[in-house]
């Protein structure tokens with residue numbers, strides 16, 4: 001026979017009240033929300049009914065309690081049992097169990113948040129549907145009492161009373177409650193007042209601050225939005241984009257950050273659901289690439305999690321995210337057309353997000369090409385400008401490789417673009433897909449070698465000996481020496497290592513240190529390749545290299561070639577292997593010794 005689960009009430013209440021919510025502060029929100037929903041329910045039947053919610057703090061009540069009074073729909077005796085005293089019991093779901101769109105609550109647990117600050121909650125209520133007034137007392141051990149007392153309350157509505165535990169006194173004080181009520185409820189459509197020792201303070205105002213007030217011009221509205229953004233987020237917005245999506249009942253405003261935000265920075269949006277604040281650092285409202293935009297929105301379509309501290313990740317949230325992302329993107333495209341200079345500055349400030357979007361969006365690809373600055377051999381330029389002088393964009397997918405090759409490439413008038421930062425290589429590949437394979441191509445280091453001139457025969461003969469000695473020395477480093485004449489003359493040697501060669505070098509290094517099993521495997525990798533991994537290109541235009549022709553002492557030649565090799569290796573920013581470090585120390589000390597000894 002099927003049996004039903006037993007429930008440890010105290011445990012469940014403790015779980016829901018203490019572990020669902022992140023802070024006791026939310027009890028203000030939950031009580032406010034219940035009163036708002038009660039007023040809404042009453043007004044659905046009687047649009048002219050009063051709509052007032054008053055929170056009276058202990059400074060006003062004088063007996064240490066906090067009271068929340070509303071002119072809502074009230075509860076009859078039977079409802080007190082089924083709704084108020086039943087965990088998960090709620091009047092805010094329809095027959096099919098779906099949350100009703102008019103109401104803020106839906107889970108039937110919010111009232112338990114009172115037990116974050118009090119052990120007992122009292123309530124008196126009179127239902128708009130008629131019947132006598134009722135008193136209810138609920139305790140955190142899961143017990144409650146109900147009594148009908150028609151004299152308890154004359155008007156329709158509800159008053160909830162709680163006496164904070166001694167350690168929670170401060171949560172009920174006016175100084176805590178008024179700011180909390182204002183934070184959560186300032187946009188609520190009914191009058192909400194908090195009463196302290198000095199009288200009442202209304203926390204609700206004129207509705208969403210982003211709404212255009214009657215008679216307000218577009219320019220004034222914009223200035224007001226910018227001011228609101230400044231106050232809310234503490235930065236001077238680059239721009240403010242009004243948001244309005246009727247389909248998901250969303251209104252609000254998006255603020256664009258002025259300077260570069262970190263792409264990994266958390267998106268922190270201020271989100272209201274049906275005019276009640278959900279949180280000030282809600283994530284996931286915009287696509288990741290739009291990390292430089294912060295929104296304040298109110299929506300009726302999104303769902304909160306049970307704690308009401310985050311948004312439920314559902315289809316609607318996906319649709320909202322896509323719609324908001326599209327809006328920001330369209331704004332960017334419009335800005336680029338109307339105010340190109342401004343757009344350029346903005347794109348440069350947020351290039352990471354724009355680049356990631358450009359990978360999947362042709363229009364943004366165009367903007368990125370036109371505006372985003374790239375490091376090139378002709379200086380820092382947008383790609384479109386670079387392409388005017390170099391129809392084929394040759395790029396290096398690695399920053400170090402660019403640093404090493406750029407001076408030589410520039411001197412030969414070969415245009416090179418540094419595509420070593422995030423998204424750059426993929427972006428250039430997308431350009432090539434869009435405009436044809438000749439648009440952009442990864443430069444092969446050996447290609448650069450082919451562009452460097454060969455020295456004349458006399459120079460080759462004069463340096464043949466140095467080259468022969470160098471060959472033996474460099475073989476230890478899996479490198480070959482070659483003579484070329486090129487600019488800049490100040491550069492004695494250039495080390496060209498292709499990716500495949502570098503891989504073999506790494507494998508060889510590992511093989512020397514790895515255990516036998518790996519050594520075998522790595523050995524195959526190393527043996528697969530043909531020829532040396534690197535090429536030390538000696539610049540015959542350089543005076544030092546030219547003077548190697550006069551050196552007769554082989555030991556000195558060896559040290560000189562070693563020193564040139566290590567110097568070129570350091571310039572390429574590649575890591576030094578142990579034998580490279582040994583070559584650096586050995587050649588340096590030998591040359592120093594010779595210099596001092598002379």
Ligand SMILES: Nc1ncnc2c1ncn2[C@@H]1O[C@H](COP(=O)(O)OP(=O)(O)OP(=O)(O)O)[C@@H](O)[C@H]1O
Nearest residue numbers: 034038083084090091105106107108109110111158
């Ligand atoms: N001030 C009030 N006036 C009238 N009815 C109320 C009041 N407060 C609570 N209730 C009734 O008690 C029920 C349970 O309230 P509770 O706050 O626990 O959950 P909820 O508001 O339905 O959902 P949620 O957990 O999402 O807040 C409500 O659905 C409502 O019917």
